[in-house]
Amino acid sequence: MRVGIVGAGNISATYVATLHMFDFIRVKSIYDLYQEPARKLAEQFGIQSVALDSMLADPEIGLIINLTTPAAHYSISKKALLAGKHVYSEKPLGVSMEEAEELMALARAGDLRLGCAPDTFLGGGHQLTRRLYDEGRIGTAISATAMLLLPGHEHWHPNPAFFYGRGGGPMLDVGPYYVTNLIALLGPVREVFGAAKVTRIERTVKTQPRFGETIKVLTPTHLTGVMEFHSGATVTIATSFDVIKHKHNQIEIYGSKGSMVTPDPNNFTGKVEIFTEGDEAWEEVAVDHPYVEGVPGHLGLRGLGAAEMVDSLRSGRPHRVSSELAFHALEVMTAFERSAQSKRPVAIRSSCGRPDPIPKHLKEGSFI
Secondary structure, rough: EEEEEOOOOOOOHHHHHHOOOOOOOEEEEEEEEOOHHHHHHHHHHOOOOOOOHHHHHHOOOEEEEEOHHHHHHHHHHHHHOOOOOOOEEEEOOOOHHHHHHHHHHHHHOOOOOOOEEEOOHHHHHHHHHHHHHHHHOOEEEEEEEEEEEEEEEEEOOOOOHOOOOOOOHHHHHHHHHHHHHHHHHHEEEEEEEEEEEEEOOOOEEOOOOOOOEEEEOOOOEEEEEEEEEOOOEEEEEEEEEOOOOOOOOOOEEEEEOOOEEEOOOOOOOOOEEEEEEEOOOOOOOOOOOOOOOOOOOOOOOOOOHHHHHHHHHHOOOOOOOHHHHHHHHHHEEEEEHHHHHHOOOOOOOOOOOOOOOOOOOOOOOOOO
């Protein structure tokens, strides 16, 4: 499969490096609205820097990977689908349910695959968590906590403004890692109740090259709430760009027989710990599944879901990082703000299956 990438920002080099780990996929070209980052990436990996129309018209390219900012996801993915290309997008699928629904309809009409990050749940640490849960090590999930508490992207990102615009905020930016991971583990969500607020209407950039610039905040920066799953589990979630420091684990699952601490859903692996009734201490379970990045917190294997989607096309099976999963996660995430506005619970209309697990015996480079 030949691939074209749209967007040459922070994550693009990681995507190319990850895809080139596999012998059945190669990036052919890159496009960015700004020519210089696209040119640099093209030189780094020996690929072409081209115009968007040329990429979409290239008959060799079968897949477009959309790495643009959230507000541009819909328009770029729509163009690619109408050009007859499979599409894999960074999260979210769109910034509204209407955008996401239209993209899914276009993919179905064209018999095309549509996938959407995050793909970190494919990583070894999370697949170990899935296996332990499916084996009944902590029993049936009763509840869980998910804590994404950050001081804000203006402290580290070179161009943080879009994180505070339409389609941004902690729930739609980093929340997808948490919500998608929980859905992949516990199944679909039935209902959401949430509270949301904008803590500061302006932010000051702390990084170069935009140090000192003022950002207008157009989206909630602190959202908390509860997700009720069809399985019966209730999950308390907090997502924030307003917390200077905290001591919470990212995700903890509380079951009828014990509890489990899972890896950071923003990474592909990490420490997995279990405590069951009668134990005297937490047990760390060694990660023995494939697809783990070497450095915790590193962007490591971003793009793994795109490779898995291409592999699914070759083998004629559904892909794990699917648009149905992304659509369900998007409905859940957008429901928190709608619930906050109405002061009422919001029922979730969509559903999805749990993605098939990745067996621990697989070698990296394959998925079945």
